[in-house]
Amino acid sequence: MFKGIGRNSALTSKIAALDALRANVMIADDDLNIIHMNPSVIDLMREAEADLRKELPRFSVATLIGSNIDIFHKNPGHQRKMLAALSKPHDATIKVGHRTFDLRVTPLSDRGKRIGFVVEWNDAKERLLNLDYIAQFVAVNRSQAVIEFTTDGQVVSANENFLKAMGYRLDEVVGKHHGMFVEPDYRASRDYAEFWDRLRRGEFQAAQYKRIGKNGKAVWIEGAYNPIFDASGKVAKVVKFATDITAQVELLANLKILIDQNFGEIDGAIDQSSNEAGAASKAADETSANVQMVAASAEELVASIGEISQSMVKSRSATDDAFGRVVSAGHSTEKLSNAAQAMNGIVGLIQSIAGQINLLALNATIEAARAGEAGKGFAVVASEVKNLANQAARATEQISKEIDGVQTTSDEVVTALGAIREAIGTVREYVTVTATAVEQQSSVTQSISATMQSASAAVSTVSASVREISSAVHEAAVAVGKTKEAASVLVR
Structure with missing residues (x-):
């Protein structure tokens, strides 16, 4: 129990309500002793227990409540000094062995007096993966032509590389159908319809394609059409990554001659x-x-x-x-x-x-x-x-x-x-x-x-x-x- 709050029924009710949350919540008193862990954080700690023991041999989920939060730190002095001066929520990322956690530490006060801390735990793996994915996407977006379509083939967005290769402005292509980039005979063919049917079925497609840019200019691309799935596994959109290979194709044509x-x-x-x-x-x-x-x-x-x-x-x-x-x-x-x-x-x-x-x-x-x-x-x-x-x-x-x-x-x-x-x-x-x-x-x-x-x-x-x-x-x-x-x- 927190010192001085044992008789605070309102706070007790709030602590009880934490057990119903999906958030990973741990509560420590003013001396940083762990007094409560909701089921979500217990599950997280159990799942990471084997990895944490490689670096923290004394770590045990069964004995966490009642132990001091210093158990998570090799050098707790710095942590204690920082928490002593804490007056508002503080975000931090810690790495223990191969595990990385995002923490939010929020001081708790009663009538102006600090009575403890609430620590929210999150496995940083997904966040770091997302950051990596974002960085990769930025790199791809910087080097390749990228365009997004609805499952019906309507243009949602396009990056500068794509617009430059095709000779269009963004407002000239958004809302238009992909068919504007292909030759009329192919656009009216069964092969073109089947091309979009396969994408809607989630089939990845990659090849060299001849496309038509602004003013009828022939543009050759090395492209990949990627179906993007939503949380339910349904195709939500199609993203194409492409490289302009018109110059190479022209060189190959000259090579043929x-x-x-x-x-x-x-x-x-x-x-x-x-x-x-x-x-x-x-x-x-x-x-x-x-x-x-x-x-x-x-x-x-x-x-x-x-x-x-x-x-x-x-x-x-x-x-x-x-x-x-x-x-x-x-x-x-x-x-x-x-x-x-x-x-x-x-x-x-x-x-x-x-x-x-x-x-x-x-x-x-x-x-x-x-x-x-x-x-x-x-x-x-x-x-x-x-x-x-x-x-x-x-x-x-x-x-x-x-x-x-x-x-x-x-x-x-x-x-x-x-x-x-x-x-x-x-x-x-x-x-x-x-x-x-x-x-x-x-x-x-x-x-x-x-x-x-x-x-x-x-x-x-x-x-x-x-x-x-x-x-x-x-x-x-x-x-x-x-x-x-x-x-x-x-x-x-």
């Missing part, structure tokens, strides 16, 4: 590109095969030149050996010639001895003749010595002739060996030059082989790239085909 004019050329160009890419790919493959063949031939040539180079090295070694042997033979032949010349001196000595012997034999013969019979035997010996001396002279002459022949032959051999040495020296120089050239050719050929291998790899890369280009052209053709189909759909 471009499609009709240019897609044939594009298809031809892509076909030509595809054919050329295919031919290029084929040529690249053939070039790659040819380059690989040349590269293989270059490798074989490198191997052949390597073998030639080895043969030239061996030939050079053999030529050097032959040159050395010819030089050695030349030296031996010179020794032979020198020996022959030396034998000439010996032959001369023999001839001189033979002459002396012959002279001695002559003297012996003369002395034997002088001796007479006693000298006959000596004369015979002298005669034989003379014969031997003559034979030795003849033999010496023959030896001299042979030695001359040997010397002449030796001279000829020396001359021939010199010529052979010069010829082998020339061959040796040619072999050396040839071997050097072969080595250079081997190095160059190896470089050519490596280059051809690189070229083969490069051509293979080009071939792969051309195939990728061909694939890309094919994909572009497919994409253009899809674009063409999509564009055709857009411009229908």
